[in-house]
Amino acid sequence: MTAMHAIRPHGTLRAGRPTALRTLDAGETLFREADAMTHLFELRSGVLRLTRFLETGRRQVVAFAYPGDIVGFPAGRLHHSDCEALTPATVAAHRRAALDGPGADPGLHDELREAALAEIVALQDHLMLLARIGARGKLASFLLHLMENQGTLRDGYMTIDLPMPRADIADYLCTTVETVSRALTQLRRSGAIRLDGIQRVVLLDRDRLAQIAGSD
Protein backbone atom coordinates (compact mmCIF):
# COMPACT_ATOMS: atom_id res chain seq x y z
CA MET A 1 0.00 0.00 0.00
CA THR A 2 2.42 2.64 1.17
CA ALA A 3 5.80 2.93 -0.33
CA MET A 4 7.88 3.11 2.76
CA HIS A 5 8.25 0.48 5.35
CA ALA A 6 6.44 1.93 8.23
CA ILE A 7 2.75 1.81 8.25
CA ARG A 8 0.34 4.57 7.68
CA PRO A 9 -2.88 3.45 9.32
CA HIS A 10 -6.02 5.24 8.36
CA GLY A 11 -5.88 7.29 11.47
CA THR A 12 -3.70 7.52 14.48
CA LEU A 13 -3.73 5.12 17.37
CA ARG A 14 -7.04 5.76 19.04
CA ALA A 15 -6.93 3.19 21.74
CA GLY A 16 -4.38 3.19 24.50
CA ARG A 17 -4.89 6.39 26.39
CA PRO A 18 -2.21 8.55 25.26
CA THR A 19 1.00 8.82 26.33
CA ALA A 20 3.76 11.26 26.35
CA LEU A 21 4.56 13.43 23.39
CA ARG A 22 8.20 13.81 22.54
CA THR A 23 9.94 16.19 20.21
CA LEU A 24 13.12 15.36 18.35
CA ASP A 25 15.67 17.61 16.70
CA ALA A 26 16.98 16.75 13.27
CA GLY A 27 19.64 14.09 13.72
CA GLU A 28 18.46 13.10 17.16
CA THR A 29 18.16 9.41 18.02
CA LEU A 30 14.84 7.96 19.15
CA PHE A 31 16.24 4.53 19.92
CA ARG A 32 19.09 2.25 18.99
CA GLU A 33 19.34 -1.35 18.00
CA ALA A 34 19.48 -3.54 21.09
CA ASP A 35 17.99 -0.83 23.29
CA ALA A 36 15.37 -2.14 25.65
CA MET A 37 12.01 -1.63 24.04
CA THR A 38 9.91 0.38 26.42
CA HIS A 39 7.59 2.20 24.06
CA LEU A 40 5.81 2.02 20.76
CA PHE A 41 6.03 5.29 18.85
CA GLU A 42 3.57 6.91 16.57
CA LEU A 43 5.04 9.59 14.35
CA ARG A 44 3.02 12.81 14.43
CA SER A 45 5.27 15.09 12.38
CA GLY A 46 8.66 14.97 10.68
CA VAL A 47 10.51 12.11 9.04
CA LEU A 48 12.38 9.28 10.72
CA ARG A 49 14.97 6.89 9.38
CA LEU A 50 15.24 3.25 10.44
CA THR A 51 18.61 1.61 9.87
CA ARG A 52 20.31 -1.67 10.60
CA PHE A 53 23.94 -2.60 10.31
CA LEU A 54 25.53 -5.63 8.77
CA GLU A 55 28.39 -7.23 10.69
CA THR A 56 30.69 -5.86 8.01
CA GLY A 57 29.69 -2.33 8.92
CA ARG A 58 27.57 -1.95 5.84
CA ARG A 59 24.41 -0.05 6.56
CA GLN A 60 20.90 -0.78 5.36
CA VAL A 61 18.12 1.77 5.56
CA VAL A 62 15.13 -0.37 6.42
CA ALA A 63 12.51 2.34 6.12
CA PHE A 64 11.70 6.00 6.12
CA ALA A 65 8.81 6.81 8.42
CA TYR A 66 6.34 9.60 7.70
CA PRO A 67 3.61 11.06 9.91
CA GLY A 68 1.04 8.43 10.76
CA ASP A 69 3.62 5.65 10.71
CA ILE A 70 4.39 3.53 13.71
CA VAL A 71 7.91 2.53 14.71
CA GLY A 72 9.32 0.33 17.41
CA PHE A 73 7.37 -2.85 16.83
CA PRO A 74 7.67 -5.12 19.81
CA ALA A 75 9.32 -8.12 18.21
CA GLY A 76 11.12 -9.48 21.21
CA ARG A 77 12.26 -7.25 24.00
CA LEU A 78 14.91 -5.34 22.08
CA HIS A 79 14.75 -2.99 19.15
CA HIS A 80 16.12 -4.43 15.97
CA SER A 81 17.04 -1.19 14.26
CA ASP A 82 18.30 2.31 14.95
CA CYS A 83 15.82 5.12 14.60
CA GLU A 84 16.87 8.71 14.02
CA ALA A 85 15.08 11.88 13.00
CA LEU A 86 15.89 13.28 9.56
CA THR A 87 13.95 16.44 10.36
CA PRO A 88 12.58 17.93 13.57
CA ALA A 89 9.86 15.51 14.60
CA THR A 90 7.26 14.76 17.22
CA VAL A 91 6.20 11.30 18.32
CA ALA A 92 3.55 9.97 20.62
CA ALA A 93 4.91 7.27 22.91
CA HIS A 94 2.73 4.33 23.95
CA ARG A 95 3.89 2.29 26.89
CA ARG A 96 4.83 -1.23 25.99
CA ALA A 97 3.39 -2.22 29.34
CA ALA A 98 -0.04 -1.48 27.89
CA LEU A 99 0.54 -4.37 25.51
CA ASP A 100 1.39 -7.32 27.68
CA GLY A 101 0.70 -8.21 31.20
CA PRO A 102 -2.60 -8.04 33.03
CA GLY A 103 -3.41 -4.43 32.25
CA ALA A 104 -3.17 -5.05 28.53
CA ASP A 105 -5.33 -2.83 26.41
CA PRO A 106 -7.28 -4.91 23.86
CA GLY A 107 -7.96 -1.90 21.67
CA LEU A 108 -4.28 -1.17 21.38
CA HIS A 109 -3.75 -4.82 20.57
CA ASP A 110 -6.09 -4.60 17.64
CA GLU A 111 -4.48 -1.49 16.28
CA LEU A 112 -1.04 -2.94 16.69
CA ARG A 113 -2.08 -6.04 14.77
CA GLU A 114 -3.46 -3.99 11.91
CA ALA A 115 -0.37 -1.81 11.91
CA ALA A 116 1.89 -4.87 11.83
CA LEU A 117 -0.01 -6.36 8.90
CA ALA A 118 0.32 -3.10 7.01
CA GLU A 119 4.01 -3.05 7.79
CA ILE A 120 4.39 -6.49 6.25
CA VAL A 121 2.90 -5.17 3.04
CA ALA A 122 5.23 -2.19 3.11
CA LEU A 123 8.27 -4.40 3.64
CA GLN A 124 7.23 -6.58 0.72
CA ASP A 125 6.93 -3.46 -1.39
CA HIS A 126 10.47 -2.55 -0.44
CA LEU A 127 11.55 -6.02 -1.50
CA MET A 128 9.85 -5.59 -4.85
CA LEU A 129 11.68 -2.33 -5.27
CA LEU A 130 15.01 -4.04 -4.75
CA ALA A 131 14.03 -6.84 -7.10
CA ARG A 132 14.60 -4.51 -10.03
CA ILE A 133 17.88 -4.59 -11.81
CA GLY A 134 19.43 -1.29 -12.71
CA ALA A 135 19.69 1.68 -10.43
CA ARG A 136 17.63 3.92 -12.72
CA GLY A 137 14.59 1.71 -12.28
CA LYS A 138 14.96 1.49 -8.52
CA LEU A 139 15.35 5.22 -8.14
CA ALA A 140 12.49 5.99 -10.51
CA SER A 141 10.28 3.60 -8.57
CA PHE A 142 11.34 5.13 -5.29
CA LEU A 143 10.56 8.63 -6.48
CA LEU A 144 7.17 7.58 -7.82
CA HIS A 145 6.27 6.05 -4.46
CA LEU A 146 7.28 9.24 -2.70
CA MET A 147 5.34 11.35 -5.17
CA GLU A 148 2.20 9.35 -4.55
CA ASN A 149 2.46 9.43 -0.79
CA GLN A 150 4.25 12.66 0.01
CA GLY A 151 4.00 14.71 -3.15
CA THR A 152 2.60 18.22 -3.07
CA LEU A 153 1.53 20.43 -5.91
CA ARG A 154 3.77 23.45 -6.48
CA ASP A 155 3.20 25.74 -9.42
CA GLY A 156 1.21 22.98 -11.08
CA TYR A 157 3.98 20.39 -10.74
CA MET A 158 4.03 17.43 -8.40
CA THR A 159 6.95 17.98 -6.08
CA ILE A 160 8.69 16.25 -3.22
CA ASP A 161 11.31 17.41 -0.79
CA LEU A 162 13.83 14.73 0.04
CA PRO A 163 14.58 15.05 3.74
CA MET A 164 17.32 12.44 3.53
CA PRO A 165 20.85 12.74 2.12
CA ARG A 166 21.86 10.75 -0.95
CA ALA A 167 23.68 8.27 1.24
CA ASP A 168 20.41 7.28 2.88
CA ILE A 169 18.72 6.79 -0.46
CA ALA A 170 21.66 4.67 -1.55
CA ASP A 171 21.43 2.49 1.54
CA TYR A 172 17.69 2.19 1.09
CA LEU A 173 18.08 1.03 -2.49
CA CYS A 174 21.11 -1.17 -1.78
CA THR A 175 23.50 0.80 -3.93
CA THR A 176 26.05 3.61 -3.52
CA VAL A 177 25.93 7.40 -3.30
CA GLU A 178 27.66 7.74 -6.63
CA THR A 179 25.24 5.46 -8.40
CA VAL A 180 22.28 7.31 -6.93
CA SER A 181 23.75 10.57 -8.07
CA ARG A 182 24.35 9.25 -11.58
CA ALA A 183 20.87 7.80 -11.77
CA LEU A 184 19.41 11.12 -10.70
CA THR A 185 21.36 12.84 -13.43
CA GLN A 186 20.05 10.37 -15.98
CA LEU A 187 16.46 10.92 -14.86
CA ARG A 188 17.06 14.63 -15.07
CA ARG A 189 18.56 14.46 -18.55
CA SER A 190 15.73 12.21 -19.72
CA GLY A 191 13.33 15.02 -18.91
CA ALA A 192 11.37 13.00 -16.37
CA ILE A 193 12.25 15.18 -13.41
CA ARG A 194 13.87 18.47 -12.52
CA LEU A 195 15.96 19.22 -9.46
CA ASP A 196 15.31 22.43 -7.58
CA GLY A 197 18.29 22.57 -5.33
CA ILE A 198 19.48 19.33 -3.82
CA GLN A 199 16.37 18.41 -1.91
CA ARG A 200 13.51 19.32 -4.16
CA VAL A 201 12.45 16.98 -6.95
CA VAL A 202 9.91 18.23 -9.47
CA LEU A 203 8.01 15.71 -11.55
CA LEU A 204 7.99 16.86 -15.17
CA ASP A 205 6.87 13.74 -16.99
CA ARG A 206 5.16 11.10 -14.89
CA ASP A 207 4.72 8.70 -17.81
CA ARG A 208 8.38 8.78 -18.66
CA LEU A 209 9.36 8.20 -15.05
CA ALA A 210 6.91 5.30 -14.84
CA GLN A 211 8.28 3.89 -18.06
CA ILE A 212 11.83 4.03 -16.72
CA ALA A 213 10.67 2.41 -13.50
CA GLY A 214 9.10 -0.39 -15.46
CA SER A 215 11.80 -0.88 -18.05
CA ASP A 216 14.50 -2.46 -15.95
Next chain:
Amino acid sequence: MTAMHAIRPHGTLRAGRPTALRTLDAGETLFREADAMTHLFELRSGVLRLTRFLETGRRQVVAFAYPGDIVGFPAGRLHHSDCEALTPATVAAHRRAALDGPGADPGLHDELREAALAEIVALQDHLMLLARIGARGKLASFLLHLMENQGTLRDGYMTIDLPMPRADIADYLCTTVETVSRALTQLRRSGAIRLDGIQRVVLLDRDRLAQIAGSD
Protein backbone atom coordinates in the same frame (compact mmCIF):
# COMPACT_ATOMS: atom_id res chain seq x y z
CA MET B 1 14.99 -14.57 14.18
CA THR B 2 14.25 -17.02 11.51
CA ALA B 3 15.96 -16.77 8.20
CA MET B 4 12.99 -17.10 5.93
CA HIS B 5 10.15 -14.72 5.68
CA ALA B 6 7.37 -16.68 7.12
CA ILE B 7 7.14 -16.97 10.81
CA ARG B 8 7.90 -19.87 12.95
CA PRO B 9 5.97 -19.37 16.16
CA HIS B 10 7.00 -21.40 19.12
CA GLY B 11 4.11 -23.71 18.62
CA THR B 12 1.25 -24.01 16.26
CA LEU B 13 -1.86 -21.91 16.37
CA ARG B 14 -3.61 -23.06 19.48
CA ALA B 15 -6.58 -20.77 19.47
CA GLY B 16 -9.22 -20.80 16.80
CA ARG B 17 -10.66 -24.24 16.83
CA PRO B 18 -9.22 -25.92 13.98
CA THR B 19 -10.09 -26.02 10.74
CA ALA B 20 -9.66 -28.13 7.74
CA LEU B 21 -6.43 -29.88 6.93
CA ARG B 22 -5.40 -29.78 3.32
CA THR B 23 -2.72 -31.68 1.49
CA LEU B 24 -0.80 -30.32 -1.47
CA ASP B 25 1.20 -32.11 -4.14
CA ALA B 26 4.55 -30.74 -5.15
CA GLY B 27 3.94 -27.87 -7.54
CA GLU B 28 0.36 -27.38 -6.47
CA THR B 29 -0.92 -23.87 -5.85
CA LEU B 30 -2.37 -22.91 -2.47
CA PHE B 31 -3.46 -19.44 -3.56
CA ARG B 32 -2.65 -16.80 -6.11
CA GLU B 33 -2.05 -13.12 -5.93
CA ALA B 34 -5.36 -11.24 -6.05
CA ASP B 35 -7.31 -14.31 -4.97
CA ALA B 36 -9.90 -13.55 -2.38
CA MET B 37 -8.42 -14.25 1.00
CA THR B 38 -10.66 -16.72 2.74
CA HIS B 39 -8.23 -18.52 5.01
CA LEU B 40 -5.07 -18.16 6.99
CA PHE B 41 -2.80 -21.17 6.56
CA GLU B 42 -0.46 -22.80 8.97
CA LEU B 43 2.12 -25.05 7.37
CA ARG B 44 2.30 -28.45 9.03
CA SER B 45 4.71 -30.24 6.70
CA GLY B 46 6.53 -29.59 3.47
CA VAL B 47 7.93 -26.39 2.02
CA LEU B 48 6.04 -23.56 0.33
CA ARG B 49 7.22 -20.78 -1.91
CA LEU B 50 5.77 -17.25 -1.88
CA THR B 51 6.29 -15.20 -5.03
CA ARG B 52 5.29 -11.85 -6.41
CA PHE B 53 5.65 -10.49 -9.92
CA LEU B 54 6.92 -7.15 -11.07
CA GLU B 55 4.95 -5.45 -13.84
CA THR B 56 7.90 -6.25 -16.09
CA GLY B 57 7.34 -9.96 -15.57
CA ARG B 58 10.34 -10.24 -13.31
CA ARG B 59 9.68 -12.58 -10.42
CA GLN B 60 10.62 -12.12 -6.79
CA VAL B 61 10.57 -14.96 -4.29
CA VAL B 62 9.32 -13.26 -1.16
CA ALA B 63 9.80 -16.19 1.17
CA PHE B 64 10.20 -19.91 1.61
CA ALA B 65 7.86 -21.26 4.25
CA TYR B 66 8.77 -24.21 6.48
CA PRO B 67 6.63 -26.18 8.91
CA GLY B 68 5.34 -23.95 11.68
CA ASP B 69 5.22 -20.92 9.42
CA ILE B 70 2.04 -19.06 8.67
CA VAL B 71 1.11 -17.82 5.21
CA GLY B 72 -1.77 -15.77 3.88
CA PHE B 73 -1.62 -12.77 6.18
CA PRO B 74 -4.83 -10.82 5.93
CA ALA B 75 -3.51 -7.51 4.65
CA GLY B 76 -6.53 -6.29 2.82
CA ARG B 77 -9.01 -8.66 1.30
CA LEU B 78 -6.77 -10.06 -1.38
CA HIS B 79 -3.63 -12.10 -1.28
CA HIS B 80 -0.56 -10.18 -2.30
CA SER B 81 1.55 -13.09 -3.44
CA ASP B 82 1.33 -16.49 -5.09
CA CYS B 83 1.85 -19.51 -2.89
CA GLU B 84 2.90 -22.89 -4.26
CA ALA B 85 4.19 -26.09 -2.75
CA LEU B 86 7.79 -27.03 -3.48
CA THR B 87 7.27 -30.45 -1.93
CA PRO B 88 4.20 -32.40 -0.92
CA ALA B 89 2.77 -30.42 1.97
CA THR B 90 -0.05 -30.25 4.48
CA VAL B 91 -1.57 -27.05 5.81
CA ALA B 92 -4.15 -26.26 8.44
CA ALA B 93 -6.65 -23.69 7.23
CA HIS B 94 -8.12 -21.14 9.61
CA ARG B 95 -11.21 -19.31 8.48
CA ARG B 96 -10.67 -15.64 7.96
CA ALA B 97 -14.18 -15.15 9.30
CA ALA B 98 -12.83 -16.09 12.72
CA LEU B 99 -10.72 -12.94 12.56
CA ASP B 100 -13.12 -10.15 11.87
CA GLY B 101 -16.78 -9.64 12.43
CA PRO B 102 -18.73 -10.33 15.59
CA GLY B 103 -17.62 -13.92 16.09
CA ALA B 104 -14.00 -12.93 16.14
CA ASP B 105 -11.75 -15.15 18.19
CA PRO B 106 -9.56 -13.01 20.50
CA GLY B 107 -7.10 -15.85 21.03
CA LEU B 108 -6.55 -16.14 17.31
CA HIS B 109 -6.11 -12.40 17.20
CA ASP B 110 -3.28 -12.57 19.69
CA GLU B 111 -1.52 -15.32 17.85
CA LEU B 112 -1.92 -13.58 14.57
CA ARG B 113 -0.40 -10.42 16.02
CA GLU B 114 2.58 -12.31 17.36
CA ALA B 115 2.99 -14.11 14.07
CA ALA B 116 2.84 -10.86 12.15
CA LEU B 117 5.48 -9.28 14.35
CA ALA B 118 7.74 -12.26 13.81
CA GLU B 119 7.14 -11.98 10.08
CA ILE B 120 8.31 -8.39 10.17
CA VAL B 121 11.58 -9.51 11.69
CA ALA B 122 11.95 -12.21 9.05
CA LEU B 123 11.31 -9.76 6.25
CA GLN B 124 13.91 -7.40 7.66
CA ASP B 125 16.35 -10.29 7.76
CA HIS B 126 15.68 -10.89 4.09
CA LEU B 127 16.37 -7.23 3.45
CA MET B 128 19.68 -7.47 5.29
CA LEU B 129 20.55 -10.46 3.16
CA LEU B 130 20.01 -8.46 0.01
CA ALA B 131 21.98 -5.54 1.42
CA ARG B 132 25.17 -7.46 0.77
CA ILE B 133 27.04 -6.81 -2.40
CA GLY B 134 28.40 -9.82 -4.21
CA ALA B 135 26.50 -12.99 -4.91
CA ARG B 136 28.93 -15.16 -2.95
CA GLY B 137 28.09 -13.35 0.26
CA LYS B 138 24.37 -13.51 -0.30
CA LEU B 139 24.43 -17.19 -1.09
CA ALA B 140 26.73 -18.01 1.80
CA SER B 141 24.43 -16.10 4.13
CA PHE B 142 21.40 -17.85 2.72
CA LEU B 143 22.94 -21.27 3.22
CA LEU B 144 24.00 -20.44 6.77
CA HIS B 145 20.46 -19.40 7.63
CA LEU B 146 19.12 -22.62 6.18
CA MET B 147 21.71 -24.67 8.05
CA GLU B 148 20.72 -23.08 11.34
CA ASN B 149 17.01 -23.53 10.85
CA GLN B 150 16.68 -26.61 8.71
CA GLY B 151 20.02 -28.32 8.95
CA THR B 152 20.27 -31.95 9.97
CA LEU B 153 23.30 -33.95 10.99
CA ARG B 154 24.29 -36.62 8.48
CA ASP B 155 27.45 -38.62 8.97
CA GLY B 156 28.67 -35.93 11.32
CA TYR B 157 28.19 -33.12 8.81
CA MET B 158 25.53 -30.45 8.94
CA THR B 159 23.43 -30.92 5.84
CA ILE B 160 20.48 -29.33 4.13
CA ASP B 161 18.33 -30.47 1.27
CA LEU B 162 17.32 -27.64 -1.02
CA PRO B 163 13.72 -28.27 -2.01
CA MET B 164 13.77 -25.37 -4.45
CA PRO B 165 15.35 -25.17 -7.89
CA ARG B 166 18.22 -22.77 -8.55
CA ALA B 167 15.87 -20.34 -10.23
CA ASP B 168 13.96 -19.89 -6.97
CA ILE B 169 17.15 -19.22 -5.05
CA ALA B 170 18.11 -16.69 -7.69
CA ASP B 171 14.80 -14.89 -7.41
CA TYR B 172 15.03 -14.95 -3.64
CA LEU B 173 18.47 -13.37 -3.72
CA CYS B 174 17.67 -10.96 -6.53
CA THR B 175 20.13 -12.43 -8.97
CA THR B 176 20.19 -14.94 -11.83
CA VAL B 177 20.40 -18.71 -12.11
CA GLU B 178 23.82 -18.50 -13.69
CA THR B 179 25.20 -16.31 -10.93
CA VAL B 180 23.80 -18.64 -8.27
CA SER B 181 25.38 -21.59 -10.00
CA ARG B 182 28.74 -19.86 -10.25
CA ALA B 183 28.59 -18.76 -6.63
CA LEU B 184 27.83 -22.33 -5.58
CA THR B 185 30.83 -23.53 -7.54
CA GLN B 186 33.03 -20.96 -5.83
CA LEU B 187 31.78 -21.99 -2.39
CA ARG B 188 32.45 -25.59 -3.35
CA ARG B 189 35.96 -24.89 -4.62
CA SER B 190 36.74 -22.84 -1.50
CA GLY B 191 36.12 -25.93 0.55
CA ALA B 192 33.29 -24.43 2.55
CA ILE B 193 30.65 -26.81 1.29
CA ARG B 194 30.19 -30.00 -0.69
CA LEU B 195 27.37 -30.84 -3.03
CA ASP B 196 25.82 -34.28 -2.82
CA GLY B 197 23.74 -34.35 -5.93
CA ILE B 198 21.91 -31.21 -6.88
CA GLN B 199 19.76 -30.82 -3.81
CA ARG B 200 21.99 -31.75 -0.93
CA VAL B 201 24.45 -29.26 0.52
CA VAL B 202 26.98 -30.51 3.06
CA LEU B 203 28.67 -27.99 5.33
CA LEU B 204 32.38 -28.74 5.46
CA ASP B 205 33.77 -25.57 7.01
CA ARG B 206 31.32 -23.37 8.83
CA ASP B 207 33.91 -20.72 9.69
CA ARG B 208 34.93 -20.33 6.09
CA LEU B 209 31.33 -20.03 4.96
CA ALA B 210 30.66 -17.45 7.67
CA GLN B 211 33.77 -15.57 6.63
CA ILE B 212 32.64 -15.46 3.02
CA ALA B 213 29.19 -14.35 4.15
CA GLY B 214 30.75 -11.53 6.13
CA SER B 215 33.41 -10.46 3.65
CA ASP B 216 31.30 -8.78 1.05
Next chain:
DNA sequence: CGGGACTTTGACACCTCTCAACTCTCGTGG
Protein backbone atom coordinates in the same frame (compact mmCIF):
# COMPACT_ATOMS: atom_id res chain seq x y z
C1' DC C 1 33.10 35.56 3.17
C1' DG C 2 35.02 31.10 4.45
C1' DG C 3 34.91 26.31 5.63
C1' DG C 4 33.09 21.78 5.80
C1' DA C 5 29.87 18.54 4.40
C1' DC C 6 27.43 16.92 0.69
C1' DT C 7 26.97 16.12 -4.24
C1' DT C 8 28.43 15.44 -8.75
C1' DT C 9 31.51 13.80 -12.21
C1' DG C 10 35.39 11.05 -14.06
C1' DA C 11 38.34 6.82 -14.78
C1' DC C 12 38.94 2.11 -14.29
C1' DA C 13 38.49 -2.59 -12.62
C1' DC C 14 35.42 -6.01 -11.42
C1' DC C 15 31.22 -8.21 -11.19
C1' DT C 16 27.00 -9.55 -13.00
C1' DC C 17 23.68 -10.05 -16.76
C1' DT C 18 22.79 -11.90 -21.23
C1' DC C 19 23.15 -15.27 -24.69
C1' DA C 20 24.73 -19.68 -25.93
C1' DA C 21 26.48 -24.28 -25.73
C1' DC C 22 27.21 -28.22 -23.13
C1' DT C 23 26.43 -31.58 -19.35
C1' DC C 24 23.83 -33.89 -16.04
C1' DT C 25 19.80 -35.99 -14.06
C1' DC C 26 15.93 -38.51 -14.10
C1' DG C 27 11.61 -40.29 -15.74
C1' DT C 28 9.57 -42.51 -19.69
C1' DG C 29 8.89 -45.67 -23.19
C1' DG C 30 10.68 -48.83 -26.37
Next chain:
DNA sequence: CCACGAGAGTTGAGAGGTGTCAAAGTCCCG
Protein backbone atom coordinates in the same frame (compact mmCIF):
# COMPACT_ATOMS: atom_id res chain seq x y z
C1' DC D 1 17.47 -52.92 -19.41
C1' DC D 2 18.83 -49.48 -22.13
C1' DA D 3 18.02 -45.44 -24.97
C1' DC D 4 16.00 -41.31 -25.32
C1' DG D 5 14.28 -36.76 -24.33
C1' DA D 6 13.06 -32.94 -21.56
C1' DG D 7 14.15 -30.12 -17.90
C1' DA D 8 17.57 -28.42 -14.89
C1' DG D 9 22.21 -27.13 -13.95
C1' DT D 10 26.81 -25.78 -15.20
C1' DT D 11 30.23 -23.41 -17.81
C1' DG D 12 31.99 -20.05 -21.25
C1' DA D 13 32.50 -15.49 -23.73
C1' DG D 14 31.37 -10.77 -24.25
C1' DA D 15 29.06 -6.40 -23.10
C1' DG D 16 27.30 -3.38 -19.96
C1' DG D 17 26.50 -1.72 -15.30
C1' DT D 18 28.14 -0.77 -10.81
C1' DG D 19 31.55 -0.32 -7.00
C1' DT D 20 35.72 1.92 -5.86
C1' DC D 21 38.93 5.59 -5.69
C1' DA D 22 39.84 10.30 -6.69
C1' DA D 23 38.92 15.05 -7.69
C1' DA D 24 36.16 18.90 -8.65
C1' DG D 25 31.97 21.36 -7.83
C1' DT D 26 28.04 23.00 -4.92
C1' DC D 27 25.42 24.28 -1.10
C1' DC D 28 24.62 25.76 3.45
C1' DC D 29 25.64 27.76 7.76
C1' DG D 30 28.30 30.14 10.71
